[in-house]
Amino acid sequence: MQKMPAWADVVLIPLISLLLAAILSGLVILAIGENPWEALKLMISGSVGSSYAWGYTLYYATNFIFTGLAVAIAFHSRMFNIGGEGQAMLGGLGVAYVCLFIPWPHWSLALIGATAASALFGAAWAALPAYLQARRGSHIVITTIMFNFIAAAFLNYLLVNVLKPMGAMDPATAKFPAPTHLPSLHDILGAFGIPFSKAAPANVALLVAILACVGVWLLVWRTRLGYEIRAFGHSESAAKYAGISPTRIIMLSMLISGGLAGMMAINNVMGEAERLVLNSTEGAGFIGIAVALMGRSHPLGVFLAAILFGILYQGGAELALWTNIPREMIVVIQALVILFTGALDNMVRMPLEKLFLALRRGQTATTAGE
Amino acid sequence: MTFMTKLLGASAALALSAGAALADPAIIFDLGGKFDKSFNESAFAGATRWATETGGTFAEVELQSDAQREQALRRFAEAGNNPIVMAGFGFATALDEVAADYPDTKFVIIDMVVDQPNVRSVVFSEHEGSYLVGMLAAMASKTGTVGFIGGMDIPLIRKFACGYAQGVLAANPDATIIANMTGTTPAAWNDPVKGSELTLAQISQGADVVYAAAGGTGVGVLQTAADSGILSIGVDSNQNYLHPGQVLTSMTKRVDNAVYEAFTAGVDLETGFNVMGLANGGVGYALDENNAALVTADMQAAVDAASAQIASGELVVHDYMSDETCPGLTF
Numbered sequence: 001m002q003k004m005p006a007w008a009d010v011v012l013i014p015l016i017s018l019l020l021a022a023i024l025s026g027l028v029i030l031a032i033g034e035n036p037w038e039a040l041k042l043m044i045s046g047s048v049g050s051s052y053a054w055g056y057t058l059y060y061a062t063n064f065i066f067t068g069l070a071v072a073i074a075f076h077s078r079m080f081n082i083g084g085e086g087q088a089m090l091g092g093l094g095v096a097y098v099c100l101f102i103p104w105p106h107w108s109l110a111l112i113g114a115t116a117a118s119a120l121f122g123a124a125w126a127a128l129p130a131y132l133q134a135r136r137g138s139h140i141v142i143t144t145i146m147f148n149f150i151a152a153a154f155l156n157y158l159l160v161n162v163l164k165p166m167g168a169m170d171p172a173t174a175k176f177p178a179p180t181h182l183p184s185l186h187d188i189l190g191a192f193g194i195p196f197s198k199a200a201p202a203n204v205a206l207l208v209a210i211l212a213c214v215g216v217w218l219l220v221w222r223t224r225l226g227y228e229i230r231a232f233g234h235s236e237s238a239a240k241y242a243g244i245s246p247t248r249i250i251m252l253s254m255l256i257s258g259g260l261a262g263m264m265a266i267n268n269v270m271g272e273a274e275r276l277v278l279n280s281t282e283g284a285g286f287i288g289i290a291v292a293l294m295g296r297s298h299p300l301g302v303f304l305a306a307i308l309f310g311i312l313y314q315g316g317a318e319l320a321l322w323t324n325i326p327r328e329m330i331v332v333i334q335a336l337v338i339l340f341t342g343a344l345d346n347m348v349r350m351p352l353e354k355l356f357l358a359l360r361r362g363q364t365a366t367t368a369g370e
Numbered sequence: 371m372t373f374m375t376k377l378l379g380a381s382a383a384l385a386l387s388a389g390a391a392l393a394d395p396a397i398i399f400d401l402g403g404k405f406d407k408s409f410n411e412s413a414f415a416g417a418t419r420w421a422t423e424t425g426g427t428f429a430e431v432e433l434q435s436d437a438q439r440e441q442a443l444r445r446f447a448e449a450g451n452n453p454i455v456m457a458g459f460g461f462a463t464a465l466d467e468v469a470a471d472y473p474d475t476k477f478v479i480i481d482m483v484v485d486q487p488n489v490r491s492v493v494f495s496e497h498e499g500s501y502l503v504g505m506l507a508a509m510a511s512k513t514g515t516v517g518f519i520g521g522m523d524i525p526l527i528r529k530f531a532c533g534y535a536q537g538v539l540a541a542n543p544d545a546t547i548i549a550n551m552t553g554t555t556p557a558a559w560n561d562p563v564k565g566s567e568l569t570l571a572q573i574s575q576g577a578d579v580v581y582a583a584a585g586g587t588g589v590g591v592l593q594t595a596a597d598s599g600i601l602s603i604g605v606d607s608n609q610n611y612l613h614p615g616q617v618l619t620s621m622t623k624r625v626d627n628a629v630y631e632a633f634t635a636g637v638d639l640e641t642g643f644n645v646m647g648l649a650n651g652g653v654g655y656a657l658d659e660n661n662a663a664l665v666t667a668d669m670q671a672a673v674d675a676a677s678a679q680i681a682s683g684e685l686v687v688h689d690y691m692s693d694e695t696c697p698g699l700t701f
Contacts, residue, residue, distance in 0.1 A: 056437070056441065059437065060437075149555075152554050152555045153554040155554075156522075156523060156554035156555075157554070160523055160524060160525065164525070166693075166694060167691060167692070167694070168525070169459040169462075169481065169482055169525055169526055169691065170459050170460060170462060170463075170482070171524050171525065175463070199440070199441075199444055201437055201440075268437070272437055273436065273437075273463075275463070277436060277460075278524070279436075279555065279556055280436065282435045282436060313434075313435070316434065317434060317435075317438050317441065320431050320432060320434065321431050321441075321442060321445055326432070327403070327432045327434050330434070331434075
């Protein structure tokens with residue numbers, strides 16, 4: 001029997017968690033002598049109040065959708081992929097090579113090529129930890145997190161010594177040629193006569209991210225492989241008994257996961273920066289873990305959670321711009337939201353379940369009494 | 371008619387003065403944050419010095435992500451802040467795009483050159499200052515082995531290291547230079563523990579003077595050097611006071627002066643290319659009561675002679691950035 005109606009699980013619990021996080025953040029802001037109400041208004045208007053604000057929110061959200069999906073798909077086979085950060089960095093390298101060294105005639109072809117390259121590089125970076133887990137039992141959490149550092153060192157080496165244009169101070173590649181520049185939401189919506197801010201970085205990669213959500217849903221719930229991944233995740237021994245190869249499932253789910261994380265690069269590297277800079281991922285790989293947790297590893301949930309984190313990021317940036325709240329405090333606020341929605345889920349869930357059970361018992365008691 | 375003109379004139383004057391009141395300067399700190407004990411903090415110090423001296427106010431923001439560079443620039447420009455100073459080479463690409471959209475706003479970028487009519491590019495000759503402290507290190511060293519500890523392995527830090535190595539070899543051609551970088555992620559700028567470990571490693575290889583160009587990591591380098599009884603060299607701001615009598619000197623890079631000058635000039639800021647070197651006091655070595663006993667008269671005379679030669683152009687210190695090679699040090 002379900003303890004709670006579905007709407008309570010999907011809507012009520014995240015809302016209450018958010019509210020708790022907001023109250024606590026408000027107290028924190030109050031404690032440093034700022035007005036929490038003004039701060040909240042600024043965060044909301046700064047993240048969803050204009051097309052400019054939406055442009056930034058959706059740009060961040062696109063990053064988080066990719067990394068969130070990456071973590072989510074690995075979760076389905078009970079693999080904890082903490083390496084999204086490194087896989088996304090390598091994806092950026094794939095995008096950089098494809099954009100710099102292949103003369104693309106049009107952005108659409110470049111996008112296809114870059115998507116393939118980013119997925120390939122990301123998947124390749126996940127392959128070794130996956131193989132070590134599948135064949136040698138090296139724990140995936142340890143290996144993927146160590147691969148993040150290797151990726152950072154590798155990219156640092158390449159950018160400082162190989163890819164950087166001569167004489168440039170910034171350890172970054174040259175700017176990608178013009179035909180590889182992706183149309184922003186301003187260009188896309190402008191074609192339909194909808195005005196959208198020109199300055200915001202959200203771009204066509206958002207549509208790819210939404211397609212990826214649909215693709216992951218189809219894969220996990222509508223294909224044989226998806227069934228095998230879920231079966232393996234629920235019980236390895238039962239899956240083995242049913243003839244599912246653990247090595248194959250671990251490898252495939254991690255390769256898909258790494259590929260999705262790598263694809264983030266078409267948004268931040270190709271769409272926004274239009275060159276590969278050092279540390280281009282900026283922790284999006286780690287945010288993906290929180291996004292997947294909050295979204296319950298479901299593509300729709302990941303999509304919504306990614307938007308929420310986009311709002312937090314962009315709202316936080318506006319807060320840093322227009323108030324005296326230091327940026328460390330903004331990280332605290334973001335952390336509180338992650339803590340309440342991700343880690344302290346049961347704190348809200350258990351009392352609510354009890355409440356719903358009590359309500360139901362009351363109902364059955366009255367119907368029995370009649 | 372005259373009344374009308376007067377009225378118009380008055381309202382125009384009002385509008386102008388309102389505009390002037392809005393034109394507070396703004397400063398944007400790079401990802402390291404304004405309290406990094408180094409580059410950004412020095413910029414912040416310059417801004418605060420201007421604010422306390424003039425009683426003015428300035429807008430500021432610390433970046434959290436790379437995508438915010440353009441965002442912050444545009445928001446400040448649209449809000450009427452003028453001039454807008456940004457600390458760090460990472461802003462170059464964003465500024466190049468934004469500057470043209472706000473021709474009436476003056477921008478100042480530190481550590482990088484952006485060729486736009488309304489931009490002042492301030493670059494420092496870190497290699498010259500590092501050359502001088504390198505000479506001091508070689509002269510103070512008894513073992514003939516000196517160390518260099520950089521933050522993140524980026525071209526800018528190689529520029530520091532390269533100038534240092536040349537200075538060391540100029541004072542003692544037989545000297546050995548051990549160079550290490552702290553790391554490959556931005557965390558390398560704020561990892562005093564790793565800085566301390568690297569210092570111990572260099573000491574075990576015989577180094578008895580260590581130069582730290584590593585932001586917050588340098589605090590650990592200086593501490594360990596002091597604990598182990600060897601000499602250290604600070605960077606960016608004068609860090610001699612951290613361990614009096616145990617910090618040989620500091621390579622000063624006056625980012626604060628660059629910011630202060632920009633704020634003081636205000637909207638009348640002169641744009642163009644601006645090199646802060648030994649000749650105009652942009653870089654140098656720190657001498658105060660904390661290290662007076664460490665720098666002998668001979669050492670000071672030698673360094674001051676070299677300084678004068680560099681300032682006059684007689685002596686050219688090789689700049690790593692010019693061809694990405696370094697005589698005396700391989701990376």
